[in-house]
Structures are given as structure tokens and as C-alpha cells.
Amino acid sequence: MCRSGHGEMLRMNVHILRILFFLLVSLTVVSSIRCYECENGVNPACGKYFKAYQFKAKKCGDGSPYFKCALQRQTEPDGWVGIARVCYEMGTLYGLNETDGCREWTNDIGFTALYCFCSTNFCNKGSNSSSSILLHLTSAIGLTYYFLFH
Structure with a gap:
């Protein structure tokens, strides 16, 4: 027994x-996150009304866990709003809180931008998408x- x-x-x-x-x-x-990479100064479809279907997401960092997707937004003195979507390597900007979410950051010479970080595939399109996590769970x-x- x-x-x-x-x-x-x-x-x-x-x-x-x-x-x-x-x-x-x-x-x-x-472990390799996939993020959109573009700038609205190069392609207007990367701007405020992001057209994800016009871009192919990039695999960031060859599996390195030190990457997140990011969206950077800055307003120029003439009123033009620059938007960039990137694979962001953690620790790149000194003093910036890199936890998921949005926050303003100003460097030593007065450059100010809004940075939004996220940790799921394709999340820097502008709206938070947790479908990848939900699928794995x-x-x-x-x-x-x-x-x-x-």
C-alpha cells in the first residue's frame, strides 16, 4: 500500500x-520584446493617430531582458509635436524612472519630453495591450x- x-x-x-x-x-x-520603431518626422503615420499597419515591429535586444517599448513625445517651441516609438534599452537616460507608465523627463540643458514605457509586445502603439500576457497565462x-x- x-x-x-x-x-x-x-x-x-x-x-x-x-x-x-x-x-x-x-x-x-x-523574452525578446517586439516594439514599433518610427518617428513622425520621417513618416506622419507614426504620429498621434498611429497607423500600426504601416509598420513592422522590431525584435529588441536579441532576447535581452533590458529592453522595453517606449513612446517619446516632445513639443517644439513652434508647437510641432514630435513622436518617436522605439526599443528602449534600460539605463539609457540618467535619472529617468523606467517603470511602466508615462512621465516627463528633463535633461541638464532643459530638453523636456514625455516618455511612456511598457513591457509587452507591440505596446508602444499608444494603447496598452496585455493580450500577449493573457494568452500565455x-x-x-x-x-x-x-x-x-x-
Whole structure:
């Protein structure tokens, strides 16, 4: 009777290890964030009314976790608003809070811009999209259920 219970526990541990391995592989595969890169001074479709279908997102940093998507917005003295969407390497601008969200930053010579950071694929199009996270979470829950109850 004890050996039978030990066998069941061993099978359960193997299932748990499979789940953990799948999650680890999934996180490794999706670690490269994809962001839009453009400037409205070069292409007006990158401006306030962003036309994502005109741009191809770029894979940032070859899997480095030190990248986020960013949107930079600055108003020139003549009233023109410059907008840039980029792969942002963390630590690039000294003193800037790089947590997800938007904030103004001013450098030593008085240049001021609004920076918005986000950490999911294609998120610098202007609206927050968490569909990628939701998809991975749903997949993980489904696989966990399958391995535990089948």
C-alpha cells in the first residue's frame, strides 16, 4: 500500500516537472520584446493617430531582458509635436524612472519630453495591450489542468 502511494506521488512530481519545464521554455522563448520603431518626422503615420499597419515591429535586444517599448513625445517651441516609438534599452537616460507608465523627463540643458514605457509586445502603439500576457497565462493554466487531471 505504501509503495502504491509512492508511485502516485512520483507520477504527480513528474507532471509538475513537465509543467515547470514548459513554463521555463515559454518564458525563454518570449523574452525578446517586439516594439514599433518610427518617428513622425520621417513618416506622419507614426504620429498621434498611429497607423500600426504601416509598420513592422522590431525584435529588441536579441532576447535581452533590458529592453522595453517606449513612446517619446516632445513639443517644439513652434508647437510641432514630435513622436518617436522605439526599443528602449534600460539605463539609457540618467535619472529617468523606467517603470511602466508615462512621465516627463528633463535633461541638464532643459530638453523636456514625455516618455511612456511598457513591457509587452507591440505596446508602444499608444494603447496598452496585455493580450500577449493573457494568452500565455491562459495557456499555462490549461496545461496545468491537463497534466494534473489527465
